Amino acid sequence: MTLHAKGNGGWVGRSIRRLEDPALVTGQGRFTADLPAAKWVRFVRSTVASGRIVRIVAPPGATILTAADVAAVKPIRPMLHKFNYVPISQPALASDVVRFVGEPVAAVVANTREEAEDLGDLIEIELAETTAVVDARQALAPGAPRVHAQAIGNVIVEGTYRSPGFDAVMASAHRRIEIDICSRRQSALPLEPRAAHAAWDRATRRVTLTCTTQMPHAMRTIIADLIGMREADLRVIAPDVGGGFGQKMSLCPEYLIVTWLARQLKTSVAWTEDRRENLIACFHSRDQHILLAGGFDADARLIALAADIASNIGAYSCYPTTCGVEPLMAMVEMPGPYDVREYACIARGVATNTCPMAPYRGVSRPVITFAIERLMDKAAAALAIDPVEIRRRNLVKSFPYTTATGLVLDPASYVETMEAAVKAGDLSSFRARQSKARAQGRYHGLGVATFAERTGYGTPAFAARGMEITPGWETVDIAMDPSGSIEARIGASPHGQGLRTTLAQIIADELGTSPDRVNIVHGDTDRTPYGWGTFASRSLVIAGGATLLAAQKVGSKLRTMAGVLLEASADDIVLAGDAARVAGTDRVIALDELARAAYHQIHRFKGEVTPGIAETATYDPPGTFSNACHIAMVEVDIETGHVFVEKFLVAEDAGRLINPMIADGQIHGGIAQGIANALLEEIVYDDAGNILTANLADYLAPTAGEIPAIEIHHLHSLAEGSVTKAKGLGEGGTIGAPAAILNAINDALSPFGVAIDELPATPRKIRAALQAAGVK
Amino acid sequence: MIEKAPITLNINGQDYTVSVEPRRTLVDVIRDDCGQTGTHIGCEHGICGACTIIVEGEAVRSCLMFAIQADGKRIRTVEGLADGDRLHPLQTAFMAHHALQCGFCTPGFLMLAVNALETNPNITDEEILEVLSSNLCRCTGYQNIIKAVRSTAHEMRRAPAS
Numbered sequence: 001m002t003l004h005a006k007g008n009g010g011w012v013g014r015s016i017r018r019l020e021d022p023a024l025v026t027g028q029g030r031f032t033a034d035l036p037a038a039k040w041v042r043f044v045r046s047t048v049a050s051g052r053i054v055r056i057v058a059p060p061g062a063t064i065l066t067a068a069d070v071a072a073v074k075p076i077r078p079m080l081h082k083f084n085y086v087p088i089s090q091p092a093l094a095s096d097v098v099r100f101v102g103e104p105v106a107a108v109v110a111n112t113r114e115e116a117e118d119l120g121d122l123i124e125i126e127l128a129e130t131t132a133v134v135d136a137r138q139a140l141a142p143g144a145p146r147v148h149a150q151a152i153g154n155v156i157v158e159g160t161y162r163s164p165g166f167d168a169v170m171a172s173a174h175r176r177i178e179i180d181i182c183s184r185r186q187s188a189l190p191l192e193p194r195a196a197h198a199a200w201d202r203a204t205r206r207v208t209l210t211c212t213t214q215m216p217h218a219m220r221t222i223i224a225d226l227i228g229m230r231e232a233d234l235r236v237i238a239p240d241v242g243g244g245f246g247q248k249m250s251l252c253p254e255y256l257i258v259t260w261l262a263r264q265l266k267t268s269v270a271w272t273e274d275r276r277e278n279l280i281a282c283f284h285s286r287d288q289h290i291l292l293a294g295g296f297d298a299d300a301r302l303i304a305l306a307a308d309i310a311s312n313i314g315a316y317s318c319y320p321t322t323c324g325v326e327p328l329m330a331m332v333e334m335p336g337p338y339d340v341r342e343y344a345c346i347a348r349g350v351a352t353n354t355c356p357m358a359p360y361r362g363v364s365r366p367v368i369t370f371a372i373e374r375l376m377d378k379a380a381a382a383l384a385i386d387p388v389e390i391r392r393r394n395l396v397k398s399f400p401y402t403t404a405t406g407l408v409l410d411p412a413s414y415v416e417t418m419e420a421a422v423k424a425g426d427l428s429s430f431r432a433r434q435s436k437a438r439a440q441g442r443y444h445g446l447g448v449a450t451f452a453e454r455t456g457y458g459t460p461a462f463a464a465r466g467m468e469i470t471p472g473w474e475t476v477d478i479a480m481d482p483s484g485s486i487e488a489r490i491g492a493s494p495h496g497q498g499l500r501t502t503l504a505q506i507i508a509d510e511l512g513t514s515p516d517r518v519n520i521v522h523g524d525t526d527r528t529p530y531g532w533g534t535f536a537s538r539s540l541v542i543a544g545g546a547t548l549l550a551a552q553k554v555g556s557k558l559r560t561m562a563g564v565l566l567e568a569s570a571d572d573i574v575l576a577g578d579a580a581r582v583a584g585t586d587r588v589i590a591l592d593e594l595a596r597a598a599y600h601q602i603h604r605f606k607g608e609v610t611p612g613i614a615e616t617a618t619y620d621p622p623g624t625f626s627n628a629c630h631i632a633m634v635e636v637d638i639e640t641g642h643v644f645v646e647k648f649l650v651a652e653d654a655g656r657l658i659n660p661m662i663a664d665g666q667i668h669g670g671i672a673q674g675i676a677n678a679l680l681e682e683i684v685y686d687d688a689g690n691i692l693t694a695n696l697a698d699y700l701a702p703t704a705g706e707i708p709a710i711e712i713h714h715l716h717s718l719a720e721g722s723v724t725k726a727k728g729l730g731e732g733g734t735i736g737a738p739a740a741i742l743n744a745i746n747d748a749l750s751p752f753g754v755a756i757d758e759l760p761a762t763p764r765k766i767r768a769a770l771q772a773a774g775v776k
Numbered sequence: 777m778i779e780k781a782p783i784t785l786n787i788n789g790q791d792y793t794v795s796v797e798p799r800r801t802l803v804d805v806i807r808d809d810c811g812q813t814g815t816h817i818g819c820e821h822g823i824c825g826a827c828t829i830i831v832e833g834e835a836v837r838s839c840l841m842f843a844i845q846a847d848g849k850r851i852r853t854v855e856g857l858a859d860g861d862r863l864h865p866l867q868t869a870f871m872a873h874h875a876l877q878c879g880f881c882t883p884g885f886l887m888l889a890v891n892a893l894e895t896n897p898n899i900t901d902e903e904i905l906e907v908l909s910s911n912l913c914r915c916t917g918y919q920n921i922i923k924a925v926r927s928t929a930h931e932m933r934r935a936p937a938s
Binding site: 026029241274662665670672695 | 790812814820824853857874877878886915917918
């Protein structure tokens, strides 16, 4: 099946303006916090990282909920059926112990948000503090406090892998190169904080929960399950959602409480988190240590790779992915785009007294790419070859390629994207500038990162992890109404990705119409088929694939109908220009006439077609890998440790681009987050588990001043594993940029013999490394 | 109970007379009491700029101002940028250059940039970058916001508004 331009359509591949934009630029977007409510909730949170709740005192007359009041609400208990997973539970409100600063302990309800906040300040929670453990490696150490009694050594999930020939091949290596890297903790930081609004409907006795979520259907199922209500009595709406990046795909206890309250109080109840709550109590990510050892042969070929991965999962396991999401992805995908047959790994998810971890754009891959790309540069230096050359020798070149851990890399362009980036970057002239500048005491550096980005995961990929909740497929319903307008209802739940536009482009080409005749409905469990939502660079691949398949069915029906009315074979009918035409003739019927006939004059089709125009398709692909090479050029100020990013280059391959403008926007945004990951953003805990970065003056998100111009080059390996030939690309920017920037910094610092192997590379850390090396 | 004060806010040419507690921020009153929810709240401590509006010709963070401080003042929000169905050139440029994704920061960026273009018609590309670094966007990586504002500045210089 191919996606070809029909008639004069050709919408696919064009950078048309987004259908989402007119409302958003005029202030007509509809976000959760815009809704008025009768009652407002404020959560009162733990002020200690570890402790026992001694008592909770509320002012007289205050409406306050504690764990005892919501005893009927089941705890959040995500399940994984493999990898020695130890099930752990998070109560909606902490019952006897607290496990992180920010954990909800009580909820107060008032008539306005301000009153709820006032009351919240008057609630006294007496806590008997116990010793907290904050760092993953400390949590693994003997004698560390146990965050959950049942998790010995604080290990919640443990994956191991060892290829049969590993030991012998590693032992035979010409050189063994080791690297110890760490990524500090970060927040996905969507600009819209979390918000939930639950409204009771007296007539139907249903609750409508409007909330900032990336997966409304899964939220409906789990919230109904945990509250103990019929799923049919709950409607979940994800209206306009102000960014998610993974942070809004997990279930948070706050949404459970708000929904429960609407049923109890039989009214509308709302909660909007403030930025401080978002930074201390909404899912974090990226907190990992990785010890990596590479065995290289005399030709600098990586012949064996060993990894020890410790992922700090925080105090609880996230639903639905579970806390296995980071360590297990790291284990399976660590070899990345490199051809290495022998691999050994231990990957552990470790509980600590910190905010729970959940997916953030790229999940483990920004960290594992950082690890293996630093290893490649370190090996190149040790073996005295160019960093580009060592990658050239080791990248996978023939496809399909089955990795050591059994992933199948579909046709891609690992070498070609790198060569394209190298050419665009004019590396030789950079090296000339670099050495000239060094003579003048200025330190420039260039960093390369190549990577594979697994996208559009179908069911088998998630099933391999043993996930109780196994997402993968998507369903799309497409209908044409009697006036010829087209509506596609999708289970995916876009929140900035422009999916309404790209899906409309796909449908317009199939049906010979234009995207503005197509309305995409999403984010409402009453209006859309069950689906998994938008995350993991999946929507354009999976919902896009289902859209194409459903549109092909609609197209087929339209051709059959036109064939009957125009007395021609359906095979001779072409859909173009909002009409069905017998190819090569002037016999034509407008789509809206056909649509009207399908509903009002079905007798004209002589029993050959069923009434109406409505088709459904489901798509569950094997998954496909897009790929890219990032090159960063930086200057490091040796006196201050400041890093200035001079240039950022991307050569990327995501197969067929449905809308290149939107694709580039995804790359820009991802790279900005990746640069922030590399240089700026860090959630800092003190040893007692207090967060020291609870506002945006301390947690440094990048501004326009920190992000350089980004140059993008596209290659197009058309994916057989995707019916639209499109691969996902939502996460690539975040995956490659940290490695490219850190490699560039280390290149700049190479004259001093220091290495920075920690994300983010802040000025303080760079200065400390230089000082340790004796540089004043 | 905190005593309320009557105030009048002139938002996009329309007077809203409301009674507010003196502690309430301007953005809360614009959104909750005046129903103009196009202005968004991203941090409530003056860093992100999602709540940027124009008060008496100046771009301000409406989360850092009390509503009573704006009593009697002329306020412009994103809802007032277009002239009926005719969009402001910057709104059109944001769409043409894909300067928004989720759209949550967009109203703040639009008001920030409109104010800069109006108060400094000869604004340079460097000055635009400086102004835009006031606000946070988490989706776009800023490249296309910068392009949209620069192209609008160039366009407005070529054809000044009549």
